Amino acid sequence: xxxxxxxxxxxxxxxxRVKREFGRDAVILSTRTISTRGALGLGGKPCVEITAAxxxxxxxxxxxxxxxxxxxxxxxxxxxRPQKSVHSSSPSSSSVxxxxxxxxxxxxxxxxxxxxxxxxxxxxxxxxxxHGTYHELVQKAFAEDLALQLIEKVHESLGDASLSDSTEVRxxxxxxxxxxxxISGPIQLRRKGRPTxxxxxxxxxxxxxxxxxxxxxxxxxxxxxxxxxxxxxxYRIGAVDQLRTxxxxxxxxxxxxxxxxxxxxxxxxxxxxxxxxxxxxxxxQRDSARIEDLRxxxxxxxxxxIHMVLSAGCSEQTLSDVVDRFKPVGVNRVLxxxxxxAIGLGIILGALKRANAGLSYxxxxxxxxxxxxxxDASTLAQMILDDARGLRSHNFTGPAAA
Ligand SMILES: Nc1nc2c(ncn2[C@@H]2O[C@H](COP(=O)(O)OP(=O)(O)O)[C@@H](O)[C@H]2O)c(=O)[nH]1
Ligand SMILES: [Mg+2]
Numbered sequence: 381x382x383x384x385x386x387x388x389x390x391x392x393x394x395x396x397r398v399k400r401e402f403g404r405d406a407v408i409l410s411t412r413t414i415s416t417r418g419a420l421g422l423g424g425k426p427c428v429e430i431t432a433a434x435x436x437x438x439x440x441x442x443x444x445x446x447x448x449x450x451x452x453x454x455x456x457x458x459x460x461r462p463q464k465s466v467h468s469s470s471p472s473s474s475s476v477x478x479x480x481x482x483x484x485x486x487x488x489x490x491x492x493x494x495x496x497x498x499x500x501x502x503x504x505x506x507x508x509x510x511h512g513t514y515h516e517l518v519q520k521a522f523a524e525d526l527a528l529q530l531i532e533k534v535h536e537s538l539g540d541a542s543l544s545d546s547t548e549v550r551x552x553x554x555x556x557x558x559x560x561x562x563i564s565g566p567i568q569l570r571r572k573g574r575p576t577x578x579x580x581x582x583x584x585x586x587x588x589x590x591x592x593x594x595x596x597x598x599x600x601x602x603x604x605x606x607x608x609x610x611x612x613x614x615y616r617i618g619a620v621d622q623l624r625t626x627x628x629x630x631x632x633x634x635x636x637x638x639x640x641x642x643x644x645x646x647x648x649x650x651x652x653x654x655x656x657x658x659x660x661x662x663x664x665q666r667d668s669a670r671i672e673d674l675r676x677x678x679x680x681x682x683x684x685x686i687h688m689v690l691s692a693g694c695s696e697q698t699l700s701d702v703v704d705r706f707k708p709v710g711v712n713r714v715l716x717x718x719x720x721x722a723i724g725l726g727i728i729l730g731a732l733k734r735a736n737a738g739l740s741y742x743x744x745x746x747x748x749x750x751x752x753x754x755x756d757a758s759t760l761a762q763m764i765l766d767d768a769r770g771l772r773s774h775n776f777t778g779p780a781a782a
Pocket of ligand 1: 582583584585586587588589590591717718719720721743744745746751
């Protein structure tokens with residue numbers, strides 16, 4: 381093998397030596413900074429060491445195009461990928477791009493694996509009593525970092541003695557999670573003489589129409605609030621019919637609005653209602669044009685509250701995507717549906733943080749009007765730690781009068 385190492389007090393000096401011995405076609409495999417030993421091991425100076433070969437043919441296959449240096453020696457021995465280097469004719473910009481691209485890719489992979497290693501080593505440093513709880517949180521769809529932070533805080537606050545008491549560990553966890561759940565409270569009837577307008581937005585199938593029926597029925601039956609409905613979901617055949625059926629059963633007025641300029645008139649016709657609930661088209665979260673349409677409706681007649689309806693059955697990635705897409709329409713509340721279908725409810729924490737809005741209601745099943753509850757931080761913290769399916773509807777308090 382014709383690999384050789386060259387040293388110099390600077391990179392330029394080491395490169396000169398490579399060039400002198402191997403010529404212009406030399407291939408650099410790795411560089412690193414080392415410390416030379418002084419007399420009796422004292423007073424060493426930093427020195428640059430380059431490993432090079434005379435040309436690509438001399439580079440063993442196993443070293444070509446790989447991150448060998450990274451794998452064997454860590455960050456300080458970061459390799460330069462095999463390439464015509466030293467002073468060869470200048471490479472084309474696309475090959476430079478490719479090299480940079482793959483270098484960045486390697487670094488990204490390295491950083492990710494370092495983060496994962498750090499996390500794993502933090503996790504293994506946890507007292508063994510808490511390992512099970514940590515894995516339970518990860519299974520309940522908590523982000524791994526968040527799960528670790530929570531477990532470390534439990535350890536801090538309980539000390540080593542009480543860690544075997546699982547009730548105490550759970551109670552402490554719940555008390556740490558509850559303050560991380562921003563809660564907006566129920567719909568506020570804020571206007572006198574004019575309806576309070578509340579719109580629900582979110583992707584198709586997230587549960588908007590069903591939730592509107594639950595909210596309308598709760599407001600009428602519990603609080604004797606007069607309710608009107610508007611739907612601007614005229615994209616799908618059947619969407620209007622679904623809401624019309626609910627409106628007929630509850631004997632409440634329904635307005636169908638096809639264009640933003642029609643919205644103020646529809647609201648005026650419902651002027652006697654205390655609460656108007658607006659159902660919107662189930663735009664796919666990737667459909668920017670339709671989301672822009674939605675924004676135009678709300679510019680024509682701004683609602684008092686816009687609740688983003690998110691299904692707890694979605695993955696963390698989908699929820700992040702949905703939140704980013706719908707935020708620009710002016711969302712100021714989050715409403716989580718399908719808690720009964722979620723694999724883990726830990727994702728709620730991340731979604732609320734990303735949406736930067738409080739949670740209004742949660743829904744826990746398909747039954748209208750029963751399967752809905754005003755969100756409450758400590759109940760929800762318990763639900764997150766429990767199996768949500770065990771906790772169906774509870775405590776629905778309906779829209780509160782201002
Ligand atoms: N399991 C479960 N299903 C729900 C819940 N809320 C709504 N659904 C169902 O989800 C489906 C889509 O609901 P829909 O209200 O039409 O969604 P939209 O497209 O956002 O209006 C329907 O089958 C609903 O019965 C819930 O909390 N739990
Ligand atoms: Mg719908």
